[in-house]
Amino acid sequence: MSARLARLPLETRLFVALLVAILIITLPLYSLVLVQARNYTEAQLRTSLTQHLALAARSPGYARHRLADAADATRSWGVLVDRGGQAWFTDGVPHAPPPASALARARQGLPAEYRAGQTLVQLRAVPGGVIGLAGDLESITTFILRLCRINLSIAAALVLVASLTGGVLLRLGLQPLRGITRQARRLSAAHLSERLPVPATHDEVRALAESLNGMLDRLDGSFAALRAEESRTRAFAADASHELRTPLAALNGYLEVLARAPEDTQVRLELLMAARRESERAGRLVEDLLTLTRLDSGEALRPEPLEVRAWLTAFADRVRPVLPQHDLRVSVRGLQQVWAHADALRLEQALWNLLRNAARHAPPGTVIHVHAAQELDAVAFTVEDEGPGFTVEGLQRGFERFYRAHRDAHGAGLGLAIVRSIAEAHGGLARLGNRASGGAFVRFTAAAYPRALR
DSSP, rough: HHHHHHOOOOHHHHHHHHHHHHHHHHHHHHHHHHHHHHHHHHHHHHHHHHHHHHTTTTTTGGGHHHHHHHHHHHHSOOEEEETTOOEEETSOOOOOOOOOOHHHHHTTTHHHHHHHTTEEEEEEEETTTEEEEEEEEHHHHHHHHHHHHHHHHHHHHHHHHHHHHHHHHHHHHHHHHHHHHHHHHHHGGGGGGHHHHHOOOOOOOHHHHHHHHHHHHHHHHHHHHHHHHHHHHHHHHHOOOHHOOOOHHHHHHHHHHHHOSSOOOHHHHHHHHHHHHHHHHHHHHHHHHHHHHHHOOOOOOOOOEEHHHHHHHHHHHHHGGGOSSSSEEEEEEESSSEEEEEHHHHHOOOHHHHHHHHHHSSSSTTTEEEEEEHHHHHHHHEOOOOOOOHHHHHHHHHTTTTTOTTTTSOSSSOOOHHHHHHHHHHHOEEEEETHHHHHHSEEEEEEEEGGGGG
16 A cells, blocks of 8 residues: 555645545544534433423322323323332333332432433432433434534535645645756756756745755766866877877887988987987886876875985985986975875975976076975975076966976976876975076975874
8 A cells, every 4th residue: 555655646645645634633523523412412301301300209299290291391201110119101101111220229319310222211219119201312313413414514525625725735835846846857967057946935845946956066066077077188188199199200210210221330329319219208208197197096195104304315315316417405494303194206206307397497507406394284395496487378387287388398298297196196285486586496295294293
């Protein structure tokens, strides 16, 4: 039964529930009214019989005559039982004699009565015996049945009116919900900018519409982010293909020339060196692309407690031989021991990209500074050079993938993008700018290790 109801529309289920509720309230109420009506009429009958019996008992010598008068007045019959137990009936028709228990109660002066079919007989003791007067219960039953039919007709009319009114109110109340349903059916991924109508009422339907609109806002934002990511992915793939095409085409050209080159060792050596440079360039580009892909995909880092001063000094010692034309200087500001919680290999990769960019743009013999500074909950790393600095466009687009300044013909435009991705993977930020004294700087942060607060 519950499964069948569950398949019905909500409006039908609510209407059925309303109808059942009305019946549950109405039927017991009218049943109580009928019971009270029957009790009241029987109480009135008993009061009338008691009064007539009292009048008949006032004249003991004339009890039989007065009993007959009372029976005529009530359109019923009376009974007189003498001390020997002989019963006399006023209408001359034999009736069932009063029960001995009822007679005993009457002789003791207690209220006594008995029923004989559709008749209620009330008894009263008098000198010389017991008198009784009958009351017709069939008329009461007829009255109750007539009252029951009237009540049922009224109840049916009330139930009908209440059902129709409730049905109309339900239909009006659910109208906004049907509008929301129709609107929701028209929605699709291509029309997520549309919103459901919000009714002016302050009820559950309004709360539902607002909740659904909030969900649509989140879905719209998610789809927009997916579309933007898809667009970036396509652009990234196109740029990567374009960047790879250049070294591969050059490498292919060098190999073709090498295959036709004369038996000149010097020429062959130059061609091989050029092919090697292009191969290394393509290899670095592929490695950078793989690094960005791993960082974008949320590849788990291997963070560990890192004492920055010792680590940065060791890193600079390894890098100085690779940058012989520049003066590399390292400094750490903060506590005696500055601790970071970072992946050492990724930090080295970020710093190496920045140092390589600085060495490529700064004039030979200039100083390249590498600073590390303790902040409240992070460690900031900064690389500064004494080169020409960033252009206005470079300041705006420096972190974009495959962006290269016009004066930079060697890089692939991925170094700064990798630095920003590494910083974000460590929960930090990256920014760039120009120094007031000349040159450029790039700064990124990584999370500080709690030991830094000890």
